[in-house]
Amino acid sequence: MKSRTKLWLVMLIGAASSIVLFFTISMVTGKAWNKGYDLNSLNAVSQGTLTSIERQNAFSGTRLRAILDEAHARHPELRLEWLAADGSTLYDTSGQSHTYDFRQLAERFVHMPNNLWSEDGVVTLVDTAEHGGQSYYLLVSLSSEAMKPGQIYFYLRTYQTLMAFALPFLVAALLPYGISLWFFSSSDRRIRRLNTALNRVGIRSDAVLLEDGSRDEIGQLTRHYNSMVERIRSQAAQIGQFENRRRLLLSNLSHDLRTPLTMILGYAETIRTGGYKDENELQTGAKIILQRSRYMDKLLDQLLDIARHEDHVPELRPARHNLSELLRKIVADYLLVLDGKPFEVAADIPDDDIEVVFDAPLIERALRNLLDNAVRYGGDGQFLGVGLEETADEVRLTVRDRGKGVAVEDRERIFERFYRADGGRKGEGLGIGLSIVKEIAELHRGTVRLLAPAEDGGAETVFELRLPKTPVSLKA
Known part of the structure; x- marks a missing residue:
């Protein structure tokens, strides 16, 4: 059963029950607390006595006295x-x-009806009878204390007059129910509107916002619903962007794997059939196969990184480490990698040890991602710069290259996951390296940003990683 139907039933049952209870309780309490005679009961005694007198034709004598004494015996008051x-x-x-x-009789009635409720008054009723051309009068009197303490009578000549009393009573009795009905109907309408809106909520559906300025519970619930819709819309937009990047990732990955795989298959077939001219051509083909295989292995490692990252967020294990020594070791590794290549490596690392609280494996991974990014996308500039600077509250690590730079339209999104710029920095990779750097920085309550990115050749592209000296509490 719908709440609106239940509401109507409750209102009708409540109104009917209140009226029934009013009259029932009035009758019960009247019998218990409102004892005595009223005008109606006095008139009944008088009419009953007159009827007995007329039936027995006892207008005088012994029979008259017997009838009156019997009535007095039943009603001694x-x-x-x-x-x-x-x-x-x-x-x-x-x-x-x-x-x-006449004067004495008039005094019996002169103070009516005040005698009905006065403490020492006498109430008198008179009835008449005709017999043998003579008129007789029956006076029934009693003290006002013997009357009921509460009695109200309406003497009506027409039914229209009854409406003058019944209509105000009904309005007064039903007004609270009408106000309650309006209130609950309004609440039910707001709840049904909220329920309808909730049924439309979904990632793929167009959820609507509701307007409700009231401060009651339904208004608060509506505002919570609107906040939820805003979050769902934001999350749906993020999911849509994420899905688009995934599709782009798969497309790029397919292209990035197909090209080296085609080369590997071609050179492998040449070697298998012996179609090479001399030993040098054989070594060249084998070298290309090895390079392309390593490239494909690197792509697969990046895919594995994506899978691992989606399964769980890296757990931070902070400890106090020598950041200067860690950076020197990483730079030494890259000097070996770049040995024999026309690369200029500039390292600005203080001679003093700089000790900071951080997770060494994560920070090393972030630094290597920045260095790989600089070598891969800024290799045209043949320059790699690494810097470390200490302030009172933080340390700043910088990685620089002199490649083609980052286009203006790509600067805001360079740290987004799966995002790969279409300009001069496009190359091998799936677009997750810089996003991992950003997440590691935020885990340490630090930041990473692109400083003064170059729009054309000749200028330096600088990535700056800032870490607070004590980002997290050390574990006991």
Whole structure:
């Protein structure tokens, strides 16, 4: 059952139950706490007595007294008087006997209806009967203390007058239900709108934002929903970019593998069939096969790095290390690699030891990625520069090359995963080296950035890695 249907049922049942309970409780409490006579019950006693007198034709004498005494015995609080037309008392259940004049009778009624609720008043009702051309009067009287303490009567001549009393009562009784119905209907409408919007939420769907300025729980939930939609949209855009890069990666990888594989197959077939001219051509073919195989092995290593990185985030194991010594060792390795090539290597490393808290394997990996990037993409400049500088709070490592530089449109995205520039720095690789450097820097609460990138040949491209001296707490 829908909440709206439940709401209507609850409202109807509540309204009907409240009315039934009102009358039921009023009747029960009235019987318990509102004892005594009311005008209706007095009129019933008077009419019943007159009916008995008329039925027995007992307008005087012994039978009259018996009827009045019987009525008094049933209602001892009442005083019954039977008067003739001249005001004389034919019988009085109180034992008195006298003749009333008009003034005395008028005084019995002059303070009505105030006597109904006065403490020492007397309430008197009168009825008349005709017999033998004579008029007789029955007076029924009692003290006001014997009357019910609470009684209200409406005397209506038309049903239209009833509406004058019933309509305000119904409006007053149903107004709270109407206000509650409006409130809950509004809440139900907002919840249904939120539920409809939630059903549309998905990575591939167009989730909508809702407007709700209220500060209640539904308004807070709506704002949380809007925040969630914004995050989903952002994540969906990132996923879309990531998927596009993956497709581009697969396309580039297919091209990067197909070209060397074609060369390997061609030279291997030449060697197998003996189609080479001399020993030099054989050695050249074997050398090309070896180079292309190493290149393919490097691509596969990068793919393995991607798989490892997606499986888990590297765990940081900080310790105090000599950063100067680590950088000297890395530069020495690259001097051996670049030996025999027309490369100028400039290392600006202080003679003093610089000790910093960091994860040595991760920082070494980041530095080697920066150096590989400089050698691979900036090799045209035949220059490789490495620098280390210490300040009061941090250390700065720089890697420089004099290649073709980074295009303006690529500078903001150079550290994105799988991104490969289409300009002068395009070469071998899958576009993950610099993204790994950035992640390692952030793990150490540091930064990496591209400084003054060259737009044309001749200028230096500088990558700067900044690390705080105490980025993380040492493990015990």
